Amino acid sequence: MIGCALVVACGKDVQLGVGPDAELGLDAPQGVFVAGSYALSFIDPFDISCEGSLTGSEPSFSTLTRASTNLVDGPVTLTMPGAGVLAISGTPISTAMGQATVNLVPNPSALPPDFPQTIWDASVMTDFGAGPSGTLHNARYIGVDSASAANPSAMEAAMALLYETPDTTGLCYLSIRAVLASQ
Numbered sequence: 001m002i003g004c005a006l007v008v009a010c011g012k013d014v015q016l017g018v019g020p021d022a023e024l025g026l027d028a029p030q031g032v033f034v035a036g037s038y039a040l041s042f043i044d045p046f047d048i049s050c051e052g053s054l055t056g057s058e059p060s061f062s063t064l065t066r067a068s069t070n071l072v073d074g075p076v077t078l079t080m081p082g083a084g085v086l087a088i089s090g091t092p093i094s095t096a097m098g099q100a101t102v103n104l105v106p107n108p109s110a111l112p113p114d115f116p117q118t119i120w121d122a123s124v125m126t127d128f129g130a131g132p133s134g135t136l137h138n139a140r141y142i143g144v145d146s147a148s149a150a151n152p153s154a155m156e157a158a159m160a161l162l163y164e165t166p167d168t169t170g171l172c173y174l175s176i177r178a179v180l181a182s183q
Contacts, residue, residue, distance in 0.1 A: 032120075032146045033078055033086050033155075036182060040092045041073045042066055042159065043177040054163075054170030060132040061163065061172050069161060070095040071176065075183065086120050086144065096159060097124045097140055104144060118147035128161075135163035135172065144180065152182035 046064065050057045066072070076090035081103070089101040104120040121143035128137040139162035148156040157178040164171050 033080060033144075033149050034152050034182070035079045036077070036152075038076050038078055038152075038155075038180040039074070039183055040076045040090070040157070041179050041181065042071050043179065046174045046176050048172065048174050050170065050172040052170040053165055053167075054133060054135070054172050057133050057170070057172060061174060063132065064161075064174060066176070069174070071159060072096070076180070078180070088142070088144075093142075097142065098126055098128070099124065102142060104142065106146070107143075118145050119143050120146055131163040131172075133163075133165075133170075133172075135165055135170070137161060137163050152180075155180040 044066065046062075048058045048061045050061070072092050072095055074090060074092045076088055076092055079087045079089075081087050084105055086104040087101050088104065093102055094100050102122045102124065104122045106117075107119045107121050108117060121141060123139055123141045125139045128140065131137040141158075141160040141162070143158050143160075145156040148154065157180050158175055159178060160173060160175040162171065162173055
């Protein structure tokens, strides 16, 4: 899992930083990532999970695609503007998150082993529009696993999309794995 924020935003099936080589301690805030240009590539398919009053509604959400949710592959820039902050910007971020730059921070509330403390993440909560089954698409999440930063040609990442009923009794999460490759 990509940290506790992802649990809220996408269910249980995106596994990052889990395995024999995964670190379980929180990384030092500086020197974890290498600033520079990267290619962000999403890896189909979406993992879909629905709960509450939307339990069993996964087929309604399976019609959503990367194109219909504005998830595009392309170049991004990583910078470390301060201690404990990873800034990611570029067209894939602005089209997916609705803002030019997103600042990711270490997620110290992540609980190993399902939620490694090596996840740096950020959420954007705004009106992303209507979703299937009368839902509101009101949050997106991005996370990068710092345990994979030692291999800048294949850093693990994920994006999650949250859909909720207007009365908040039902939620559906779409999550998708991604890779950041140094250019």
